[in-house]
Amino acid sequence: xxxxxxxxxxxxxxxxxxxxxxxxxxxxxxxxxxxxxxxxxxxxxxxxxxxxxxxxxxxxxxxxxxxxxxxxxxxxxxxxxxxxxxxxxxxxxxxxxxxxxxxxxxxxxxxxxxxxxxxxxxxxxxxxxxxxxxxxxxxxxxxxxxxxxxxxxxxxxxxxxxxxxxxxxxxxxxxx
Amino acid sequence: xxxxxxxxxxxxxxxxxxxxxxxxxxxxxxxxxxxxxxxxxxxxxxxxxxxxxxxxxxxxxxxxxxxxxxxxxxxxxxxxxxxxxxxxxxxxxxxxxxxxxxxxxxxxxxxxxxxxxxxxxxxxxxxxxxxxxxxxxxxxxxxxxxxxxxxxxxxxxxxxxxxxxxxxxxxxxxxx
DNA sequence: TTTAATTTTCAGAAAATTCTGAAATGTTGA
DNA sequence: TCAACATTTCAGAATTTTCTGAAAATTAAA
Numbered sequence: 015x016x017x018x019x020x021x022x023x024x025x026x027x028x029x030x031x032x033x034x035x036x037x038x039x040x041x042x043x044x045x046x047x048x049x050x051x052x053x054x055x056x057x058x059x060x061x062x063x064x065x066x067x068x069x070x071x072x073x074x075x076x077x078x079x080x081x082x083x084x085x086x087x088x089x090x091x092x093x094x095x096x097x098x099x100x101x102x103x104x105x106x107x108x109x110x111x112x113x114x115x116x117x118x119x120x121x122x123x124x125x126x127x128x129x130x131x132x133x134x135x136x137x138x139x140x141x142x143x144x145x146x147x148x149x150x151x152x153x154x155x156x157x158x159x160x161x162x163x164x165x166x167x168x169x170x171x172x173x174x175x176x177x178x179x180x181x182x183x184x185x186x187x188x189x190x
Numbered sequence: 191x192x193x194x195x196x197x198x199x200x201x202x203x204x205x206x207x208x209x210x211x212x213x214x215x216x217x218x219x220x221x222x223x224x225x226x227x228x229x230x231x232x233x234x235x236x237x238x239x240x241x242x243x244x245x246x247x248x249x250x251x252x253x254x255x256x257x258x259x260x261x262x263x264x265x266x267x268x269x270x271x272x273x274x275x276x277x278x279x280x281x282x283x284x285x286x287x288x289x290x291x292x293x294x295x296x297x298x299x300x301x302x303x304x305x306x307x308x309x310x311x312x313x314x315x316x317x318x319x320x321x322x323x324x325x326x327x328x329x330x331x332x333x334x335x336x337x338x339x340x341x342x343x344x345x346x347x348x349x350x351x352x353x354x355x356x357x358x359x360x361x362x363x364x365x366x
Numbered sequence: 367t368t369t370a371a372t373t374t375t376c377a378g379a380a381a382a383t384t385c386t387g388a389a390a391t392g393t394t395g396a
Numbered sequence: 397t398c399a400a401c402a403t404t405t406c407a408g409a410a411t412t413t414t415c416t417g418a419a420a421a422t423t424a425a426a
Contacts, residue, residue: 018314020310031294068373070416095373107332122203128199129199142200145279152280155351155352162354166355176335184360216385245386249404269394270401
């Protein structure tokens with residue numbers, strides 16, 4: 015399966031951005047390929063199109079499954095598993111936020127709570143104590159907020175995002 | 191400068207999370223150290239406390255400067271440069287969002303725009319065309335939204351985050 | 367069953383990233 | 397201008413991550 019020029023550009027770019035986004039090149043490329051193809055592909059299609067080892071594709075698909083970004087489907091008359099990703103970009107976005115929250119926030123919140131609960135906490139410098147508390151409070155706020163946002167249905171979420179800073183008119187000044 | 195137990199835990203954890211957050215361990219550790227110390231440290235303090243090479247500290251501080259996360263200060267009677275990070279967690283958060291947006295979003299938006307503008311775009315599969323357009327629209331929405339959010343002053347931003355999903359009451363149903 | 371197709375596993379190779387130490391460069395007070 | 401101090405640079409070492417290919421395991425038709 016030979017990619018058309020723009021699709022190729024898209025897949026290669028997604029792959030390059032992968033490391034910034036916390037997944038490796040092949041994982042990101044496979045995701046991009048499934049997304050742009052818009053139909054289920056089997057592992058050999060992917061292997062051939064991307065020019066990587068079959069085993070790499072197998073591992074990367076599992077990684078994408080861990081991210082809840084691919085699911086397997088079966089085509090009539092074909093034994094092989096086929097893979098597809100989420101078609102709706104807002105749904106995709108929600109999934110990525112959910113997973114990144116779980117990877118980038120939750121573990122740190124857990125550690126910070128342990129720090130605060132620790133008997134040694136009282137012996138720390140005053141500044142350190144304050145900073146740890148503030149960091150935890152911030153991360154808890156963000157985590158709660160993100161959790162609530164991704165629970166919204168896609169159209170509502172989209173409207174909120176598109177309102178942008180206009181929502182600030184609903185924040186009463188002076189209220190804490 | 192020997193770290194107290196909880197501070198040490200904090201710095202080590204921050205370092206481990208670094209790779210998830212897109213910076214390497216030393217960079218993340220230095221940032222954590224400056225944050226928890228709450229006072230300007232010089233490069234030798236950092237070197238000694240973290241047990242890494244002086245040159246590594248130098249490079250990492252530059253990386254943090256590229257992220258706008260540290261600035262240098264001078265103490266009276268001390269020739270050496272001292273480094274401090276942003277004290278306010280909300281300010282810190284805004285800086286990180288601004289920088290991640292610049293690294294994780296802006297380049298992709300640029301590429302997607304080029305894809306759409308390209309003369310080859312018309313020759314792509316129908317699905318691919320739609321998906322690229324939708325991806326660009328999503329990323330532009332998020333980018334604009336993030337840009338507006340980080341422009342808010344810290345107290346307003348905090349209030350909005352704490353409102354969480356309550357803001358959805360201001361989204362009129364049926365409006366697109 | 368047996369056989370063929372498909373998928374997964376994993377040890378080691380390849381590649382990429384991070385880190386170090388020595389040397390070069392820059393800076394400031396004497 | 398010099399010498400001591402401070403900082404940066406960078407080639408190569410160490411480490412980590414990613415990828416491959418061969419073998420093992422799994423699955424499903426014959």
